Amino acid sequence: MTTTRFAPSPTGYIHVGNLRTALMNYLIARKAGGTFILRIDDTDPERSKEEYVDAIKQDMEWLGLHWDRIERQSDRLDRYAEAADKLREMDRFYEAFETPTELDLKRKKQLNMGKPPVYDRAALNLSDAEKEALRAERGNGVWRFKLDHERIEWTDGILGDISIDAASVSDPVLIRGDGQVLYTIASVVDDTEMGVTDVVRGSDHVTNTATQIQIIEALGGTCPRFAHHSLLTGPQGEALSKRLGTLALRDLREQGVQPMALLSLMARLGSSDPVELRSDMAELIDGFDVGRFGAASTKFDVQDLFPLTAKHLQALPLADVADAVAEAGVPAELAEPFWAMARENITTLGDLKGWWELCRDGAEPLIADEDRDFIAEAVALLPEGPFDGETWGAWTKAVKAATGRKGKGLFMPLRKALTGMERGPEMAALLPLLQVIRARG
Numbered sequence: 001m002t003t004t005r006f007a008p009s010p011t012g013y014i015h016v017g018n019l020r021t022a023l024m025n026y027l028i029a030r031k032a033g034g035t036f037i038l039r040i041d042d043t044d045p046e047r048s049k050e051e052y053v054d055a056i057k058q059d060m061e062w063l064g065l066h067w068d069r070i071e072r073q074s075d076r077l078d079r080y081a082e083a084a085d086k087l088r089e090m091d092r093f094y095e096a097f098e099t100p101t102e103l104d105l106k107r108k109k110q111l112n113m114g115k116p117p118v119y120d121r122a123a124l125n126l127s128d129a130e131k132e133a134l135r136a137e138r139g140n141g142v143w144r145f146k147l148d149h150e151r152i153e154w155t156d157g158i159l160g161d162i163s164i165d166a167a168s169v170s171d172p173v174l175i176r177g178d179g180q181v182l183y184t185i186a187s188v189v190d191d192t193e194m195g196v197t198d199v200v201r202g203s204d205h206v207t208n209t210a211t212q213i214q215i216i217e218a219l220g221g222t223c224p225r226f227a228h229h230s231l232l233t234g235p236q237g238e239a240l241s242k243r244l245g246t247l248a249l250r251d252l253r254e255q256g257v258q259p260m261a262l263l264s265l266m267a268r269l270g271s272s273d274p275v276e277l278r279s280d281m282a283e284l285i286d287g288f289d290v291g292r293f294g295a296a297s298t299k300f301d302v303q304d305l306f307p308l309t310a311k312h313l314q315a316l317p318l319a320d321v322a323d324a325v326a327e328a329g330v331p332a333e334l335a336e337p338f339w340a341m342a343r344e345n346i347t348t349l350g351d352l353k354g355w356w357e358l359c360r361d362g363a364e365p366l367i368a369d370e371d372r373d374f375i376a377e378a379v380a381l382l383p384e385g386p387f388d389g390e391t392w393g394a395w396t397k398a399v400k401a402a403t404g405r406k407g408k409g410l411f412m413p414l415r416k417a418l419t420g421m422e423r424g425p426e427m428a429a430l431l432p433l434l435q436v437i438r439a440r441g
């Protein structure tokens, strides 16, 4: 059975880049009728925070990315310790004692000699007595996995055939000197034991994948299918990594972006399919195919989310936005005509308030000198309330007959006098909602 997982580290809020990973894994699982696991990668006790775990769950729920199971790596430390023992028994695990400064120096030397900066495995030559002495002097060493120096190959769901020379990669550190288990081994143990069949993650993990394939094989597990999606860049192709902090999902929610707008964009951006607003998750699942994504970096422009949000809102019945309409201050008896008027004139639900204020308080009229008499005449012709959908038509007809004005010369000064703006909602729909008309001719 298809099983995927989204595995964020709870060290910050999740952003559009994480969402891309989450969504691809979610859609693969749902399309296959499989299982989607939310895995919290919290083996780093200093950087992992409970508030981020809660925030990740909230963000996922807001988007409707429901998980079938939640797992936490901090609950599974004994499993990782067991795997580490297994690797030790197999002689694929060794302790190394170099300090970060020493490693840095080694790397610089290698680079100076035009060699790739790969760990030189000096620790493999240490005798037991030397290790004992180093341990006494420096404390416990780090534990490195001994890679087999052969080519590591897989067919990537997005990148195609990949072949990496293991000799060009440093033996990965899987356990730190203080005993902290690192993601590389924890992830392998989880993927294997949880029956994960498909792993989609960012292309920054390609080298990890190579080493993880060897660890999985050493532990006797079965490799999942891997796919590495490209990383997002800004609209100009600039790196997004520094700005991702401002593209947290909660910030977008705060700005009024609608989940379906975000999901519609992220589920197709960077693929050969066009980005179109979808009305529900089923539509997104239907057309999704990870193989249609390209390897090239993907441009993301936060501004693209707003037209999609506007389009999504326009199509909604009042029932779906009743809370937001009420929150904007609209009395229940006006909610229906207000939404009918406003829906085409908002980008986000946050814009409702401004339209309601216009209806409730009126606007500072905008009246050109040459229109003063005309407006005074028109105001005198305004029928007695209550106004309805027909009022605007009847009124402007009467004004036209009395003043001889027509077309733009007739309608525009009236619009500006009533709304203080040159553009806006249908006047026929707006007029009955104007609680106070303050056109001062």
Ligand code: GLU
Residues within 6 Å of the ligand: 007, 008, 009, 041, 183, 187, 200, 201, 205
């Ligand atoms: N916690 C890892 C990350 O956020 C997960 C990577 C993976 O999907 O394996 O980068």
